[in-house]
Amino acid sequence: MDGWPARQVGAGSGTEDVELIISKQKPFEEILESLSANESVYIVGCGECATMTQTGGETELAAMKTRLEEAGKKDVATDVAHSACHELDMKRIFRQNKEAAEGADAFLVLACGAGTQAVREGTTKHVVPGANSLFVGNVKRQMVFEEKCSLCGECVIEAYGAICPVTRCAKGILNGPCGGTNNGKCEVDSEKDCAWVLIYKQMKAEERLDEFMVIHGPKRWNAVERPGRLDGREADEVKGAA
Amino acid sequence: MAKYREACESGKFVISGEIGPPKGTEVNGMLHHIELLKDLVDGLNVTDNQSAVMRLGSMAVSHEIVTRGGDAIFQMTCRDRNRLALENDLLSAHFLGIRNVLCLTGDHVSVGDHKDAKEVYDFESVQLIQCVKRMNEGYDWAGNELGGATDFYIGAVVTPESDPIEPQKLKYEKKIAAGAQFFQTQAVYDMENFQRFAEYSRGVTEGKDVKLMAGLVVLTSVGMAKYMNKFVPGVFVPDDLLEEMASVPKEDALKKGMEICARHIRFCMDNKVCDGVHVMAIGKEEIVPDILKMADLL
Numbered sequence: 086m087d088g089w090p091a092r093q094v095g096a097g098s099g100t101e102d103v104e105l106i107i108s109k110q111k112p113f114e115e116i117l118e119s120l121s122a123n124e125s126v127y128i129v130g131c132g133e134c135a136t137m138t139q140t141g142g143e144t145e146l147a148a149m150k151t152r153l154e155e156a157g158k159k160d161v162a163t164d165v166a167h168s169a170c171h172e173l174d175m176k177r178i179f180r181q182n183k184e185a186a187e188g189a190d191a192f193l194v195l196a197c198g199a200g201t202q203a204v205r206e207g208t209t210k211h212v213v214p215g216a217n218s219l220f221v222g223n224v225k226r227q228m229v230f231e232e233k234c235s236l237c238g239e240c241v242i243e244a245y246g247a248i249c250p251v252t253r254c255a256k257g258i259l260n261g262p263c264g265g266t267n268n269g270k271c272e273v274d275s276e277k278d279c280a281w282v283l284i285y286k287q288m289k290a291e292e293r294l295d296e297f298m299v300i301h302g303p304k305r306w307n308a309v310e311r312p313g314r315l316d317g318r319e320a321d322e323v324k325g326a327a
Numbered sequence: 328m329a330k331y332r333e334a335c336e337s338g339k340f341v342i343s344g345e346i347g348p349p350k351g352t353e354v355n356g357m358l359h360h361i362e363l364l365k366d367l368v369d370g371l372n373v374t375d376n377q378s379a380v381m382r383l384g385s386m387a388v389s390h391e392i393v394t395r396g397g398d399a400i401f402q403m404t405c406r407d408r409n410r411l412a413l414e415n416d417l418l419s420a421h422f423l424g425i426r427n428v429l430c431l432t433g434d435h436v437s438v439g440d441h442k443d444a445k446e447v448y449d450f451e452s453v454q455l456i457q458c459v460k461r462m463n464e465g466y467d468w469a470g471n472e473l474g475g476a477t478d479f480y481i482g483a484v485v486t487p488e489s490d491p492i493e494p495q496k497l498k499y500e501k502k503i504a505a506g507a508q509f510f511q512t513q514a515v516y517d518m519e520n521f522q523r524f525a526e527y528s529r530g531v532t533e534g535k536d537v538k539l540m541a542g543l544v545v546l547t548s549v550g551m552a553k554y555m556n557k558f559v560p561g562v563f564v565p566d567d568l569l570e571e572m573a574s575v576p577k578e579d580a581l582k583k584g585m586e587i588c589a590r591h592i593r594f595c596m597d598n599k600v601c602d603g604v605h606v607m608a609i610g611k612e613e614i615v616p617d618i619l620k621m622a623d624l625l
């Protein structure tokens with residue numbers, strides 16, 4: 086039972102250049118509680134991000150199916166979508182697997198919140214998020230992720246040596262370090278580098294400390310009207326057209 | 328009413344203290360501290376949800392100080408309010424007779440007692456300084472003309488023991504460029520290091536009327552000193568002071584800390600290291616008059 090085959094990802098597949106929605110499975114007890122009124126469950130995973138983060142790939146779905154069956158659930162179906170956030174794809178999968186989709190009383194989604202809501206578009210039944218979506222993360226190495234961009238709508242990092250203070254400074258400060266930078270680490274979490282020490286070092290290396298002195302105004306938080314929507318068919322400038 | 332600003336601009340050695348509003352409605356202790364200090368110092372800072380712990384508001388207490396004839400330095404952090412709320416509070420504070428504002432980014436909510444709260448940081452300190460300056464010029468942040476400009480004396484903070492210090496210095500210069508008129512430092516204990524910072528400061532503020540006040544936090548025990556070294560970034564108590572604190576029996580530690588504080592006040596004053604001091608006794612404000620006596624200032 087499958088849509089497109091899940092893309093093979095993991096070690097050695099060029100993990101260095103990817104950026105993913107980082108998610109983490111919810112505690113099993115919480116999932117079970119959400120499914121307490123449901124007998125048969127259709128688990129949906131994702132072949133992209135949730136596979137890479139080991140939240141909702143083939144392996145995790147198989148393990149979840151076993152645990153749910155042990156907990157008394159019946160007719161547990163599993164399906165790893167090519168990308169769970171693709172709404173048309175999701176509808177197509179449910180059409181292809183009509184019997185299981187119609188037989189299930191609930192859908193458990195082991196993917197990000199976007200994937201969960203793509204499932205919402207494909208069914209009118211009870212949909213349960215099985216994961217918490219954490220951040221958009223860079224892959225440092227296998228299963229180690231770091232947030233470097235928070236999708237603010239207007240990228241300003243050219244002014245900061247291509248290191249994002251909006252995201253990587255715990256206070257989003259745009260004009261230099263707070264008083265708490267501690268040996269180059271952040272006062273909020275000593276495990277993390279102070280973004281402003283990184284920015285300073287980078288700009289110094291580029292001999293751009295004069296630009297470090299530029300006073301930056303606050304972010305324009307309306308650069309994207311939330312909730313975001315982009316119709317790429319209309320927005321010529323997005324494609325770089327004249 | 329503009330006692331603190333007048334003191335700063337007169338060129339005299341300026342002394343300020345600090346009031347930490349309580350958590351709750353029991354305010355007698357705080358009012359006692361205000362009464363005790365308001366005429367002994369040039370101004371009293373009022374902390375704003377200090378250390379991200381929810382308390383009685385800085386604006387209300389600043390107003391109380393002004394009403395009682397003292398001068399308040401209204402601390403304002405960017406952690407809990409967006410720009411609309413900050414500007415609104417600035418107008419309200421001005422309406423209530425408050426004329427000094429200390430612009431801070433603010434400790435992160437994760438160190439406080441409402442750890443689940445969403446921190447705001449729509450502005451940070453440099454932008455808040457700029458905003459107050461604009462309001463002094465008669466405009467709000469969005470560029471709309473105000474029906475009457477504010478008249479705030481604009482303050483900021485700096486951490487001379489920051490590690491690394493270079494980016495902190497650049498930020499200090501940015502705060503000056505943004506419009507800060509006076510600075511109170513994070514707690515300093517190493518007077519030689521502070522003297523070097525003050526010399527640097529004189530260099531970058533030359534020709535500008537910018538005042539630098541040494542932040543002095545009274546040591547109350549060896550344990551407190553060691554705790555700050557370990558857990559408070561940007562604060563460094565040197566070994567000789569740790570030894571000095573340890574040289575007396577426990578019950579005399581506070582007195583020793585007061586002596587050290589008085590000595591540092593004299594050091595800054597006699598050597599013209601900086602323009603004044605900001606003395607913080609963190610909840611023990613009743614000892615401040617004695618410290619000032621020890622420093623021959625009363």
Ligand code: SF4
Pocket residue numbers: 233234235236237238239240241242249250251252
């Ligand atoms: S400024 Fe930072 S958060 Fe905004 S788009 Fe650029 S990297 Fe992302």
Ligand code: SF4
Pocket residue numbers: 253254255256257258261262263264265266267270271272273278279280281282
């Ligand atoms: S220590 Fe650095 S990264 Fe952390 S909040 Fe302060 S400036 Fe930002």
